[in-house]
Amino acid sequence: MMKRLYQSSLFLLTLLLISGCSAEPISPPNTPSTLGPHGPNAAHVAQLWWLMLGLGVAIFAVVTELLAAALLRRRRATSTTAPESSGDVGRRWLLWGGIILPLVVLTIIFGDTIYTLAAVEVPQGQPAFQIHVVARQWWWQVDYPDQGITTANEIHVPVGVPVQIQLESTDVIHSFWVPELAGKIDLIPSQANNISLQSDQVGVYRGECAEFCGLQHAHMGFMVVAQSQSDFNTWLAAQQRPAATPTDSTALQGQHVFVSAGCVFCHTVRGLDDKSVDRSAIDLGPDLTHLSSRLTIAGASLNQNRGNLAGWVVDPQHVKPGVRMPNQYINSQDLQTLLAYLATLQ
Amino acid sequence: VSGGRVAVGRGLIARYGCGSCHSIPGVPGADAMAAPPLDHFYERSYIAGRLPNTEENLLKWLQDPQQIEPGTAMPNLGVNQDEARDIAAYLYHQPSLSDIINR
Numbered sequence: 002m003m004k005r006l007y008q009s010s011l012f013l014l015t016l017l018l019i020s021g022c023s024a025e026p027i028s029p030p031n032t033p034s035t036l037g038p039h040g041p042n043a044a045h046v047a048q049l050w051w052l053m054l055g056l057g058v059a060i061f062a063v064v065t066e067l068l069a070a071a072l073l074r075r076r077r078a079t080s081t082t083a084p085e086s087s088g089d090v091g092r093r094w095l096l097w098g099g100i101i102l103p104l105v106v107l108t109i110i111f112g113d114t115i116y117t118l119a120a121v122e123v124p125q126g127q128p129a130f131q132i133h134v135v136a137r138q139w140w141w142q143v144d145y146p147d148q149g150i151t152t153a154n155e156i157h158v159p160v161g162v163p164v165q166i167q168l169e170s171t172d173v174i175h176s177f178w179v180p181e182l183a184g185k186i187d188l189i190p191s192q193a194n195n196i197s198l199q200s201d202q203v204g205v206y207r208g209e210c211a212e213f214c215g216l217q218h219a220h221m222g223f224m225v226v227a228q229s230q231s232d233f234n235t236w237l238a239a240q241q242r243p244a245a246t247p248t249d250s251t252a253l254q255g256q257h258v259f260v261s262a263g264c265v266f267c268h269t270v271r272g273l274d275d276k277s278v279d280r281s282a283i284d285l286g287p288d289l290t291h292l293s294s295r296l297t298i299a300g301a302s303l304n305q306n307r308g309n310l311a312g313w314v315v316d317p318q319h320v321k322p323g324v325r326m327p328n329q330y331i332n333s334q335d336l337q338t339l340l341a342y343l344a345t346l347q
Numbered sequence: 348v349s350g351g352r353v354a355v356g357r358g359l360i361a362r363y364g365c366g367s368c369h370s371i372p373g374v375p376g377a378d379a380m381a382a383p384p385l386d387h388f389y390e391r392s393y394i395a396g397r398l399p400n401t402e403e404n405l406l407k408w409l410q411d412p413q414q415i416e417p418g419t420a421m422p423n424l425g426v427n428q429d430e431a432r433d434i435a436a437y438l439y440h441q442p443s444l445s446d447i448i449n450r
Contacts, residue, residue, distance in 0.1 A: 303367060307422050312367025315420070316381040320367060333420035337413065340422050 033180045033207045039227075040199040042121040042183040049117045056106055121184060123195045128165035132156065136168070136175035136188040138214060139221040139324065140287055140300040150240045151269070153287030154223045155295050156208075159233040163199045176212035179225050185211045200227035205296065216323035222301030239347075243272030244290050247345045255342025258335045264289075267326070270346065286326060292346040299324075307340055314339065348402055350429075351436025359434050363424045371438075382420065388438040395419065405438070406431045 038044040134156065135142040143152045158164045168177050170188040178185040183198040200206065210221035228236065247253045256273065259265060265273070267286035292298075295305050299321055303309040312319075315336065317326040331339070357374060360366065366377025370384040391400050395416050398404040409431040412421040426434065 304362070304364065306362075306364045306424075308364025308424050309367045310364075311420070311422050312364065312379050312381050316368070316379060319378075319380050332418075334418035336420055337418065337422060 035180045037181055039181045039202050039204065039206065040183065041201070042198055043179075043181055045117045045120045046184050049113055052113055053110060056110065060102075060106065121197070123165055123197045124163065129162070132158075132164065132166045134166055134168050134177065134188070136170040136172075136177070136210065136214075136221075138172050139210070139217040139321070141221070141223045142287065143223075145237070145240075148237055148241055150237065151288040152240060152291065152295070154297060154301050155226060156223065157226045157228060157233060157236050158198070158200065159230045160200050160203050160227045163197050165195055165197050168194045168196060173214050174212055175210045175214045175221070177208065178211035179206050179208035181206045182225060187212060198225075200225070203227055203229060207301065217300070217321045220300050220302040220321050222297075224296050224301055226296075239294070240291055244270050244346055245272065247342060249341065249345070251338050252341040252345045255335075255338035255340070258331065258339045259342055262329060262331050262335065262339070264339075289343070289346055293344055294347055307344065310343060311336060311340055348432055348436040348439055351432040351434075351439075353433075353436045353440045356433035356435070356437030356440075359426075359430050360437060363426065363434075365434075368421070373437075385438060389441050395421075402435060402439070405435045409434055 035043065035050065036047050038047045130148075131146050133144040133146060135144070141154050141156075143154070143156050144150065156166070166177075168186060168188045169192075170190045172190065174190070175188040176185050177188055177196060179198060182200055183196055186194050186196045188194065204227055206225040206227065208223045208225055210218055212218075214221065247256055259270070259273070269288045269290065271288070271290040293305070297303060298305050298309060299313055299317070302321065303313060315329050315331070317324050318328050360371060360374050360377065365371060366374050366379060368379050368382035369377060370379055370386070371377040372386045388400075394400050394404055394408050395412070397416060398408060406428065408415055409426050410428065411423055412419055413423050
């Protein structure tokens with residue numbers, strides 16, 4: 002019996018370990034940790050966590066010790082005499098263990114929580130520049146209103162300075178979470194929230210939706226790309242440019258496919274002016290003006306490359322069942338030219 | 348496949364996004380239905396319904412499907428000869444008899 006129990010728990014443990022490392026690492030590794038902070042706000046949150054862990058472990062150790070002492074204490078040889086402990090001792094245990102100790106511990110945690118909340122608060126006043134993030138089922142629209150840039154699932158920020166992000170939702174409640182850079186905050190329809198984040202190191206940090214928001218909640222990720230100020234400026238300048246009309250004949254054919262297959266009804270490509278399209282409806286899907294400059298597609302669930310784009314374009318319903326994008330029934334030749342066109346959207 | 352490394356091939360298959368169209372056992376996330384499944388690939392008679400399934404043909408196909416079958420749905424992914432060798436090694440990699448018995 003014991004052996005069976007041992008074997009099955011070993012099996013379960015192995016299963017857990019295997020399932021933990023089965024996901025193919027999308028660049029960067031898709032398991033960011035709050036305990037590996039890369040910015041001051043995340044560092045505050047991590048520090049609070051360690052404090053709570055420390056106190057929790059200390060209390061657990063004391064309770065375990067008391068329990069062990071009670072269990073191991075020898076029974077009295079005879080139980081005829083009344084127990085020597087009077088009500089006073091018991092009351093003292095209750096007073097110290099039940100009231101004073103919890104009061105001290107909770108006060109410490111409460112104080113540090115208030116301190117952490119104040120530390121990660123969004124600073125007053127106008128931010129240096131604006132970033133608006135709008136959560137959609139199941140992707141992130143990212144706007145830089147001052148620069149007239151709209152992109153998706155990728156937020157570029159300069160390194161070493163606090164960046165303020167305004168968060169909204171157009172459908173249901175989502176939650177914005179970049180574990181290595183800051184805590185979480187909800188995105189609520191018809192209410193704008195703000196979060197401040199700062200990265201102390203150049204790098205790419207994965208973010209996730211942290212509030213269940215429907216069928217593809219698990220595939221609603223994004224990337225925060227922290228760059229040096231000059232790289233960031235270069236990126237801004239590149240993103241501001243509209244897409245050029247392709248010079249290559251295959252890509253030009255692909256542009257026709259993009260229009261005739263109806264991609265334009267949901268996706269904007271700035272610079273692609275098609276008068277037949279009702280512009281008012283064009284924000285159902287991500288802006289694709291600079292699609293090929295992004296690291297990922299499909300809400301950061303796939304790396305951005307030609308193979309993944311091909312599979313995503315023809316069969317998104319298999320990659321992300323329930324996603325708003327319908328499967329495309331285009332012939333294989335058109336798929337090739339379309340991929341050539343998408344590759345020009347640098 | 349001479350010189351092909353099975354484990355490297357598996358990584359390349361994930362990196363090139365093959366799994367967004369093909370279902371390929373052993374490659375995480377490669378469970379798509381858009382293109383033919385690649386399980387038991389070593390038992391298939393033809394590649395792309397056209398070329399006899401030989402190592403040489405597979406290497407050609409992986410590097411330049413558009414030249415062999417112009418307009419086919421499979422895009423040229425920029426796979427080079429060495430990478431094709433590794434990918435082919437993975438696709439032809441078959442479980443040994445003891446693997447099957449112990450399954």
